Amino acid sequence: MEKALLMLSGGPDSSTLAYWIKDQGYELHTLTFNFGEEEGEAEKRTANFIAKDISKSHKFISFESVLREFYMEDDPIHILRIAHLPSPIKAFGAGIAISLAASYAAENDIHHLFYAVHKDDTIFRENNYEFFNLLSKAISIELGREFKIHTPFLDKTKAEVLKIGFDLGVPLEETWSCASNSTIHCGWCDPCKNRQKAFKDNGITDNTLYENVNSKNSSVNV
Numbered sequence: 303m304e305k306a307l308l309m310l311s312g313g314p315d316s317s318t319l320a321y322w323i324k325d326q327g328y329e330l331h332t333l334t335f336n337f338g339e340e341e342g343e344a345e346k347r348t349a350n351f352i353a354k355d356i357s358k359s360h361k362f363i364s365f366e367s368v369l370r371e372f373y374m375e376d377d378p379i380h381i382l383r384i385a386h387l388p389s390p391i392k393a394f395g396a397g398i399a400i401s402l403a404a405s406y407a408a409e410n411d412i413h414h415l416f417y418a419v420h421k422d423d424t425i426f427r428e429n430n431y432e433f434f435n436l437l438s439k440a441i442s443i444e445l446g447r448e449f450k451i452h453t454p455f456l457d458k459t460k461a462e463v464l465k466i467g468f469d470l471g472v473p474l475e476e477t478w479s480c481a482s483n484s485t486i487h488c489g490w491c492d493p494c495k496n497r498q499k500a501f502k503d504n505g506i507t508d509n510t511l512y513e514n515v516n517s518k519n520s521s522v523n524v
Contacts, residue, residue, distance in 0.1 A: 305329045306414040306452075307407040309399065310360070312348030314477040314497065316418035318467030319455065320356055323416055325470060331412060332357040333403055338366040344485070348478040361406070396428045397437065400451060404441045413449055420455040420463050422496075431456065460496060461503040468506050475509035489514030 306328035310316045323330050334349040336342040346362055353360035400417065407415050423429045431453070438451045455463050467474055479497040480487040487494050489512030501508035 303327065303329045304414060305331060305358075305410075305412045306416055307331045307333055307403060307410070307412045308357075308416040309403050309418070310334050310349045310353060310357075311418075312345040312350075312352060312478045313418075314467055314472070314474055314479060314500070315420055315455065315460065315463050317348075317352045317474070317477045318463050318470065318472050319416055319418040320352060321470040321472050322454065322466060324356055328414065330357050331410065332360045333406055334360070334362045335399060335402065336362070336364040336366050337399070338369050342366065342483065344478050344480065344483050348476060351476055352473075363402075363406075365402075394428075396433075400437060401441075404449060404451075408445055408449070413447070414452060415450070416452045416454070418455055418463075419453050420458055420460055422460050424456070429456070461500040464500040464506070465504045468504065474506075475511075484513070487512045 304327075306323050308316065308320055308323060308330060310320060310332040311334065320330060320332065332349070332353045334346060334353075336346060339345070342364075349362070350360065396417075396419075400415065403415055407413070417434070419429050427433075434451045434453050434456075438449060441451075442449045455466075458466075464474065478487075479493040481491040481493050482488050487497070487510055489498075494512065497510065498508060501510075
C-alpha cells in the first residue's frame, strides 16, 4: 500500500480529500500547519478530530513565531491563497507550504502529497496545474526520485467537493471554515457564507452550529 501525505486544515475541502484518499487505497498520513492564521487553533482542533480515526499518523507543526519574525508583523498571517479571503497573502505562500510538506514527506518515505485546492481557488495564478506540475518536477529533481503533488479537486467547485464529502460519509458538521478562532462558526464571514452556499447548492442539510442563527436562512451573496 502506497503512502500519501495530506495537508489537513480541518476544513470541509481537506477533510473530504482525506476520506477520498483513503477510498483510493492509500495509507493516509496527515500534516497540519499553523502559520499564524487567526483561525489556527480552531483548525488544529478540527484537524485532530478528522485525523484521529482515518489517518495512520497526524502531525501538527506551528511556524507562527518564525513567520511573524520573518515577515516582521503581528497581524494574522495567511500563506495559502483561497477564494474570498480578505487578508493579504504572502508571496509564494503555496510554494512555502508545499515545500515544507514535501520535506516532511521525503523524510518519512512518502512520495505522494495531496492538496485540497479546488476550482473556486483558481482565481489565484499559482492555483493551476502548471504550477503544481512544475513544483512536482522541481522537488523530484532535488530528491532524485519521483515526487507527485496531487490536486484531484482542482477542476471541481466547492459545492462539488462538499457533495463528494457527503457521499463518502465525512462528518461535515465537525469541519471548520470560519475566519474566526472560536468553537462556533460566526455565520457572517465569507468562508462561512461559502460553506452555507455549498450546502444549499447540493440540497444537503447544514448541521453546522452558527453564532448567527439566522444565517442559514438568509440570502447568501458571494
